[in-house]
Amino acid sequence: MTTTSAAIASSAAQSATKSAYAVIRHDWSRAEIHTLFALPFPELMFRAQSLHRTCFDPTEVQISTLLSIKTGGCPEDCAYCPQSAHYETGVKAEKLMSLEAVLVEARAARDAGASRFCMGAAWREPKERDLDRVCAMVEGVRALGLETCATLGMLTAEQAQRLKASGLDYYNHNLDTSPEFYGAIISTRTYQERLDTLGHVRDAGIRVCCGGIVGMGEAREDRVGMIAALANLPGHPESVPINMLVKVEGTPLAKGASLDPLEFVRTIAVARITMPRSVVRLSAGREDMSEETQALCFLAGANSIFYGPKLLTTPNPDSDCDMRLFDKLGLVPMR
Numbered sequence: 001m002t003t004t005s006a007a008i009a010s011s012a013a014q015s016a017t018k019s020a021y022a023v024i025r026h027d028w029s030r031a032e033i034h035t036l037f038a039l040p041f042p043e044l045m046f047r048a049q050s051l052h053r054t055c056f057d058p059t060e061v062q063i064s065t066l067l068s069i070k071t072g073g074c075p076e077d078c079a080y081c082p083q084s085a086h087y088e089t090g091v092k093a094e095k096l097m098s099l100e101a102v103l104v105e106a107r108a109a110r111d112a113g114a115s116r117f118c119m120g121a122a123w124r125e126p127k128e129r130d131l132d133r134v135c136a137m138v139e140g141v142r143a144l145g146l147e148t149c150a151t152l153g154m155l156t157a158e159q160a161q162r163l164k165a166s167g168l169d170y171y172n173h174n175l176d177t178s179p180e181f182y183g184a185i186i187s188t189r190t191y192q193e194r195l196d197t198l199g200h201v202r203d204a205g206i207r208v209c210c211g212g213i214v215g216m217g218e219a220r221e222d223r224v225g226m227i228a229a230l231a232n233l234p235g236h237p238e239s240v241p242i243n244m245l246v247k248v249e250g251t252p253l254a255k256g257a258s259l260d261p262l263e264f265v266r267t268i269a270v271a272r273i274t275m276p277r278s279v280v281r282l283s284a285g286r287e288d289m290s291e292e293t294q295a296l297c298f299l300a301g302a303n304s305i306f307y308g309p310k311l312l313t314t315p316n317p318d319s320d321c322d323m324r325l326f327d328k329l330g331l332v333p334m335r
């Protein structure tokens with residue numbers, strides 16, 4: 001071994017020792033997160049994978065299925081979203097699905113191997129009578145033996161408690177991006193309103209699913225800011241979806257430049273290092289990702305995917321493709 005390679009090996013061994021402890025911190029500075037993003041790729045991957053192994057079986061991937069229970073016509077103006085009523089995307093506004101129709105989909109998801117069933121509604125916030133119907137859906141899906149998750153927009157404290165009483169396991173509400181870039185993406189709801197909803201969900205005893213989207217034209221500093229906001233929440237979200245923007249014709253972000261897939265992998269790795277016990281979900285955007293990029297994401301510490309042909313209104317790899325990729329990589333669904 002040369003002197004240089006011995007030095008690298010020694011430094012890597014020190015890093016491994018340091019990273020072998022999954023210390024939960026809520027005081028990440030942006031400078032620290034920036035340094036992680038800027039690490040040489042092999043070092044970043046090594047640190048992320050070392051930590052991943054201390055908290056999880058690296059061969060297991062949690063599988064969720066996402067169903068749009070109320071599609072389109074949303075009054076919010078999220079610039080990435082084909083369901084916003086502000087943009088002409090061809091997505092039609094539909095009514096809330098019936099309980100029976102939701103349970104048919106949930107049974108099919110369970111039989112296809114999903115352990116969690118997520119229900120998404122394109123609302124600013126749920127109305128009281130709609131919330132009653134969603135609570136009945138949560139009870140019905142749980143009775144099928146599935147974990148439940150809902151994403152319904154902003155919640156009051158009382159609404160979060162009602163969902164908890166119906167048995168809801170997870171609530172998804174993303175921060176989307178950094179506080180600084182947020183205003184370029186959404187004008188109809190503030191960052192603070194998102195944080196307030198997350199607080200109500202946490203206070204009600206529901207587990208939090210919260211992440212963001214990259215590839216929206218943000219700078220690396222914004223990806224740093226997004227991870228800092230997530231990792232410095234009072235509790236790390238139990239589930240952290242990291243989405244790659246899916247460009248949809250008609251939305252303001254349809255024509256932007258694409259993010260380098262390796263920068264996406266770096267974002268996953270930094271999420272893994274800063275939130276070591278959270279399940280990090282390789283979420284939207286997999287349809288356009290190569291198998292190699294997805295494999296790197298799993299190496300970087302992603303251990304959850306959405307499974308099924310659609311993510312709300314955008315395409316997702318079909319289940320057979322996913323199972324073939326799992327077979328190639330020796331991955332198995334987490335139980």
Ligand code: SF4
Pocket residue numbers: 074075076077078081082083084085121122123124153
């Ligand atoms: S992301 Fe959600 S809140 Fe925003 S426009 Fe789409 S459905 Fe509405």
